[in-house]
Amino acid sequence: MKEYKTDKFLLAMDKMTTITNVYDNVLYNKNLKYGWGFSCYIEHKDKKILFDTGNDSYTLFYNMEKIGINAELLDFLIVSHNHWDHTGGLIAAAKACKHSLTYVGASFSKKFIEEISGENNECKTVADIVYLCNKNILIGPELSNNGLKEIAVALKHEKGLIIITGCAHPGIINIIKELKKKCPENIYLVLGGFHLYDKPLAQIKDIVTEFKELGVCKVAPCHCTGEKAIELFREEYENNFIDFHTGSTMKIE
Numbered sequence: 001m002k003e004y005k006t007d008k009f010l011l012a013m014d015k016m017t018t019i020t021n022v023y024d025n026v027l028y029n030k031n032l033k034y035g036w037g038f039s040c041y042i043e044h045k046d047k048k049i050l051f052d053t054g055n056d057s058y059t060l061f062y063n064m065e066k067i068g069i070n071a072e073l074l075d076f077l078i079v080s081h082n083h084w085d086h087t088g089g090l091i092a093a094a095k096a097c098k099h100s101l102t103y104v105g106a107s108f109s110k111k112f113i114e115e116i117s118g119e120n121n122e123c124k125t126v127a128d129i130v131y132l133c134n135k136n137i138l139i140g141p142e143l144s145n146n147g148l149k150e151i152a153v154a155l156k157h158e159k160g161l162i163i164i165t166g167c168a169h170p171g172i173i174n175i176i177k178e179l180k181k182k183c184p185e186n187i188y189l190v191l192g193g194f195h196l197y198d199k200p201l202a203q204i205k206d207i208v209t210e211f212k213e214l215g216v217c218k219v220a221p222c223h224c225t226g227e228k229a230i231e232l233f234r235e236e237y238e239n240n241f242i243d244f245h246t247g248s249t250m251k252i253e
Contacts (some may be wrong), residue, residue: 017157018043019164019191020249022063023054023089024222029247032066033059037085038166038193038223041069044155045136049076051153052166053089060089061096063246071096076132077121078139079104080166081150082112094121103130105142107149126151129182143170143178152192154179157252160188160217167193167224173210180214189218189252191244197226204229208236220244 021028023039037055041048041064050071054060064071074097080086082105094102094116102116106127117123124130126140138154148169155162161183168175172194176187190211196204211219211233219233220242234241242250 015158015253016043017155017162017252018249019162019252020067020069021222021244021246022050022067022069023052023060024244024246026222026245027247028243028245029066032063032247034246035059037088039086039089040164040192041067042153042155042164044157045133047075047133047137048073049078049137049153050074050093051078051164052080052086053077053093055085055088057089057092061092067247072098074100076100076137077102078151078153079108080152081105081148081169082108083167086166091116094118094123097121103139103151105140105149105151107142138179138182141178143174145170145174150175152179154183156183156185157188159252160186162188162252163190163192165190165192165194168195172196173207173214176211176214176216187214187216189220189242190216191220191222191242193223194221194225194229196221196229197224199226199229201228204232208232212236218242220250 020041022041023037025036027034039052039054100121102123106125113123128141130139136156140151142149142151150169152175153164218240221230222244
């Protein structure tokens with residue numbers, strides 16, 4: 001009986017995906033620090049991932065320590081794009097890892113890649129889709145809009161695809177559609193920065209409508225999405241809207 005319970009517990013853990021907001025410009029947990037930027041910690045299929053690293057290493061590591069995230073145990077570092085508010089803690093995080101792989105867009109400079117590569121951390125570039133963990137984790141492709149290039153992360157889950165974006169400079173709808181081509185299953189959750197803070201109200205409303213048309217079940221917008229857009233998503237998605245800011249953790253079973 002004991003053995004059965006243990007197996008059942010391990011099976012449940014394997015199915016669970018945990019995502020924690022480590023760095024954002026809005027504070028949820030008052031014991032943490034915040035600033036303009038984004039970073040989230042992901043546990044999925046026994047892998048530990050840090051997606052983006054905020055705009056400074058001090059705040060990033062302060063929050064990671066308070067939350068209980070050990071940088072030495074990270075399997076992957078993934079950086080969405082080469083903007084200071086997403087790469088600020090990257091060099092420090094890469095040095096802290098014992099054995100990890102870092103993935104950045106193919107547009108990152110050779111010099112930058114050399115800076116974050118080390119004895120315990122290999123850096124790989126992403127142009128097209130990269131599959132990890134038996135295709136349960138997808139990175140990329142690197143999309144472009146007005147010269148701004150960016151990659152996203154997608155996690156395959158029993159409930160559907162989970163898409164995580166840093167800033168969505170190439171357009172959040174473009175990113176969703178591109179990943180949907182690779183993964184035709186339903187989209188359970190889209191979270192991260194949608195970069196709508198400077199967009200007109202009519203355009204934001206159209207994007208929210210398109211989310212619904214694309215079958216996105218739940219949303220957790222933060223960072224550069226902007227207050228106006230966040231409130232529109234909240235109104236439209238109601239109980240399927242998730243507040244996700246510094247210190248927030250969601251567990252998807």
